Amino acid sequence: MRVAVPRTLITGAGFAGSVVARELADAGRKVHLIDRRSHIAGNAFDEHDLHGVQIHRYGPHIFHTNSERVWTYLSRFTEWHPYEHRVRGVVNGKHYPFPINRDTLNQLYGLDLDEEGAAAFLDRVREPRDPVQSSEDVVLNSVGRDLYEKFFLNYTRKQWGVEPSELKAGVAARIPVRTNTDDRYFTDTFQAMPLHGYTKMFENMLDHPNITVELGVEFSEVRQRAGFGHVVYTGPIDAYFDYRFGRLPYRSLRFEHEHLPGVEQFQPVGTVNYPNDHAYTRITEFKHLKGQQHSGTSIVREYPQAEGDPYYPIPNDENEALFKQYQALAEVEPGVSFVGRLAEYRYYNMDQVVGAALVAAQRLLGQLAPQI
Ligand code: FAD
Ligand code: UDP
Numbered sequence: 001m002r003v004a005v006p007r008t009l010i011t012g013a014g015f016a017g018s019v020v021a022r023e024l025a026d027a028g029r030k031v032h033l034i035d036r037r038s039h040i041a042g043n044a045f046d047e048h049d050l051h052g053v054q055i056h057r058y059g060p061h062i063f064h065t066n067s068e069r070v071w072t073y074l075s076r077f078t079e080w081h082p083y084e085h086r087v088r089g090v091v092n093g094k095h096y097p098f099p100i101n102r103d104t105l106n107q108l109y110g111l112d113l114d115e116e117g118a119a120a121f122l123d124r125v126r127e128p129r130d131p132v133q134s135s136e137d138v139v140l141n142s143v144g145r146d147l148y149e150k151f152f153l154n155y156t157r158k159q160w161g162v163e164p165s166e167l168k169a170g171v172a173a174r175i176p177v178r179t180n181t182d183d184r185y186f187t188d189t190f191q192a193m194p195l196h197g198y199t200k201m202f203e204n205m206l207d208h209p210n211i212t213v214e215l216g217v218e219f220s221e222v223r224q225r226a227g228f229g230h231v232v233y234t235g236p237i238d239a240y241f242d243y244r245f246g247r248l249p250y251r252s253l254r255f256e257h258e259h260l261p262g263v264e265q266f267q268p269v270g271t272v273n274y275p276n277d278h279a280y281t282r283i284t285e286f287k288h289l290k291g292q293q294h295s296g297t298s299i300v301r302e303y304p305q306a307e308g309d310p311y312y313p314i315p316n317d318e319n320e321a322l323f324k325q326y327q328a329l330a331e332v333e334p335g336v337s338f339v340g341r342l343a344e345y346r347y348y349n350m351d352q353v354v355g356a357a358l359v360a361a362q363r364l365l366g367q368l369a370p371q372i
Helices: 015-026 068-074 102-109 115-125 135-160 198-206 219-223 317-331 350-367
Strands: 007-011 031-035 046-048 054-056 080-082 087-091 094-098 190-194 211-215 228-233 250-260 271-273 282-285 297-305 336-338
Touching: 007 015, 007 219, 015 031, 015 198, 015 211, 015 350, 031 219, 046 198, 054 297, 068 190, 068 350, 087 135, 094 102, 102 115, 115 135, 135 297, 190 198, 219 228, 228 350, 336 350
Parallel strands: 007 031, 007 228, 031 211, 087 271, 228 336
Antiparallel strands: 046 054, 080 190, 087 094, 250 297, 271 282, 282 297
């Protein structure tokens, strides 16, 4: 007699949920993937706006990775448009290369430093910190107070709503400091944008006879239905447990999209950061990311806020302790796997989520009852 194996229910059609869905499907398991939003691709969702410019609804998503495994995996579902992201930071009305490099120092202070000179300069101005625990420590330890105050202090306050001294070192440590003139935001081996967009890449990933997708539905509704076996949950972990220990803080953003007709180019690079001016942190001009030709241009401003959709876990000791309480519940929750940026409360980039999802899927395939 054939016994029907229950379908796996996956909540969240972002990178975490979609990669697990595809891995299970390829291994012959049937999965049902749901999302409360009306689209797939999670926060990486992109679309053409009313004017035909490809934009990212939830802010700029630049793909970069050093993981050949992740790169090869995603390359099954998309071709790529080579793209190296560049950013400028505005200080006192002037644009400077960011992350800080030798050109930043020379332009800011009217110097003519070579590589050794730049290293010696930083060595002179840095405020050594030992141990390096907070984001304030990281920056002061590497570039000293003046550069900290010009580029980091106010941006970080605005982005997170807390002082850099109250954030783990890892937040500011995402940003390198260079004594050469490399002005790329990332130096990863693989840097590119999905040629036809993230959404198309997700469509290809989810195009499998073993995967069904249902959008605009809540996990709590679908879970009531019969016929599901294991659950993979990629939403906020505190919501799953009905905020039993209180809310885990996530930072939110409001995205203000604007199309500028007749403006061929709004700014010289993909993203311009405004550490000290405005309520927004940065402006991204999407045409740079894919080299799209258009007589107008589309930009997005990011306004950080406390309320709204959860976008960033806020890395500090208190929040991590609270997360650990939820994690302890998650570990003994029968038949449920927690994967992704919101469920693992980790400041993951996209490639790290793909990596974590591949590992989670492998583990899960080892645990699930064999398919008959
Ligand atoms: P998500 O993409 O958040 O997907 C989770 C999904 O679960 C959501 O679609 C949500 O609607 C759904 N969901 C949650 N709860 C429920 C529920 N109860 N019922 C039904 N559905 C539910 N990474 C980079 O590598 N490069 C970048 O340049 C970059 N830029 C970023 C810019 C911004 C503004 C933000 C916010 C993030 C950026 N990231 C970037 C990080 C990237 O977005 C994440 O690493 C990645 O999208 C996380 O994937 P995920 O599947 O874990 O979560
Ligand atoms: N940061 C800053 N000034 C900048 C850019 C970044 O102080 O001009 C700090 C800030 O705390 C930010 C962190 O570095 O949150 C990480 O920046 P990243 O650009 O990686 O943030 P994301 O793209 O994830 O929002």
